[in-house]
Amino acid sequence: MRRIALYLILVLTTSILTGSCQEKKETKKHANILSVQDTLTSMETNFKWQEGLSCPSGYPIQVYRGWLEGPLVSNGVNEEPNSTTSIYGFGTTTGIGNWGDNSSGMSQGEKPIPQRLNCTWYSYVEDVMYHINTELDYPKMVKLFNEGFQSSVRKRGKVMTTYNHITIGFAPGGVVVVWLKGGDKDVEIGRYQGQKVVIDPKEIASLDSHERLLFDPVDRERTLKNPKIISLEDQQANKNKPIPYGLWDSYRVKYNWKPVFEFVREGKISDNLSFDMFNGERETLLDQEFLKNESQERAIPRVLSFAWWGKDGQGYGGYIRFDEKEIFAAFQELHKKNPEANIDLEVKINPGSTYLAATVKNGIKAIPLKKSNTEVYESRSLTEKYKKE
Template identity: 45%
Template sequence: MIKLLRALIFGMLISLTVSCQNKPQNRMLEDYTKLPKFEWVENVCSPLGYPIEVYRGGLEGNTYASLSQGVTTGEWGSSGGGTNNGVKPLPSRINCIWVSYAENCTYSIDSDIDYQRMVQLFKEGYPDSNRKFGKKQTTFDTVLVGFAPGGVVVIWAMGAGRTVEVGRYKGEKYTVPQAEIDKLDNHERLLFDATDRKNIMLNTKVIPLEVREAHAGKPIPFGLWDTYRTRYSWRPTFVLRTEGEMVATYYDMFNGEAEEIFAEGLIENKFEKRAIPKRINFGWRDKEGQGYGGRIIFDEQEILNAFEEIYKDDIEGASELQFSINYANDYVTVLLKQREKEIRLPKTKVKVYHSSKLTLKK
């Protein structure tokens, strides 16, 4: 009788264990079928002058996208050409090993990423720039992964006219076992060849000569790309000396984000927490309908210093980045101001050009 009782209890425990194990598996399968799916492609970038190459691994979750796309040649926050485009769930994890050529070392990361934030961004989307066809809203189409010196990893949601940071992560230095390297084919083995790494750093198609010369003799600015992520409450303002109206603006930020604001947004012109701008393109037209465009490229040290000075006594304050267009519509001056404090930015590079003649809206 006792043996029978023990057998019954043991059987119940086994049944309960199996049941508990099966439920999460069934729930995961059910959840997978309900996961939101979007059309997107993976992409990789690094700061100009600090190229990397992913040895193996990529974005994981209920999908997989390899980040092995060769040596990066663009700049921080720029996209190249991914290969795994399709409608699929968004990734929830990054797991990869990459070579940092400027540091002559290898990093590894295996980390959860902010999946919920990414889904929210893709679901909400943003105003479409091509609104003449009646489409007012669009969404992101790229998951961009940036690798900066020191093992810094930043992931953005990217689309036409908008790039938004999803999160910042950190890899650790890693040594690929020599036994593993020995098994690689000749091409893959070059990743770990000292001569080839040196040649990558001397290749002007990877690092333009002027960039290499500017970096020569200087230490790698570890931490700089985290500094870029500091946000301030600011807005653009435009001073037109003649009658007319602003049409649109587009900002590239030092932290890799980008934002386009249309005429109606410029009318409301709210203060927003933004990173410091790197470049700004904007368009306006005069009362006759003649269109103009301006391209502003900031001097990095000048504008970083200006924001630091403006906000040193009140980090939560709000400031305006003011663009004054002259009477001839052929030049723009820029200053940063917060209440009585004003800092001019004379090193800013300015280009103004004529665009098509447009009819002003009545």
């Protein structure tokens, strides 16, 4: 009996402690929710933005039906979105360009930030229809829209601006990525997963002749051969090759890195540096951010654009467009050798400012990026700025 009594006391004590811990967790969770709600309540939730669509080069899509839906509000009977922005009716999204590039969109204007994506789309290359109905990261979008960012427009003092596009990207395998875009800065909001669906034949039969083309095998073949939708270069490159599922997720892997510049002789880099990443994000370093130039967790860069002055005050602009396979292999190798070390993306500028060379290094190893495509041009505006200063 004594042993049973001790056992009961132990069970009762454990139950009380567990219940107490669970209650604390629920209380903390509830407090966090209230904190987020209070923060959102104090922020503006209507902004001027336009919807946009994106897909990878060579993998066109068409949205069959789709909406960006605002937060739910009560109409007295049930709850409905406070706004609905259509993202269909734009025809085929070609993807000629880069993953994350914005296309389509017709409703530029002030409206609520969306909270949900409800969409069905067709992937031409896969010959598959996908559907997604998902919550978006609404708090993150509200926060980013309200914070804004520094504009590269040169006026007296610091000029702030904010995002003007919400772009939805569709990649093979049902991958969906949402970005906020604002020219000088593009930020990923989240990655979501669609599921394969089959449209009811009765629904297809009820469509008008134009809408039914989306389900016509002959029209699909015509679309896949159209060089205005899939470039001849992409058609040739992808011929008889499997779809690289997972590629667009690999673009989202981030590393701690920063750009650094080295002049073989004298020179000065301008405080306006931008880079586009393979994951569809874009970052611009201006003024104090440029001076700090701290290593940050970023996706691998696709293009680095910058400007500088030569020893004589001549202004120059230039860019480096990196070879995808080369730069990914280099970042992965450096990270594997020392996962904790930051990576420097070093750009060397020769004495005559006619040549650029890029190298990635982490203090242990340096890997030159020999396949990069570079361009240098003279900048009259920078030269004039140098003379004024």
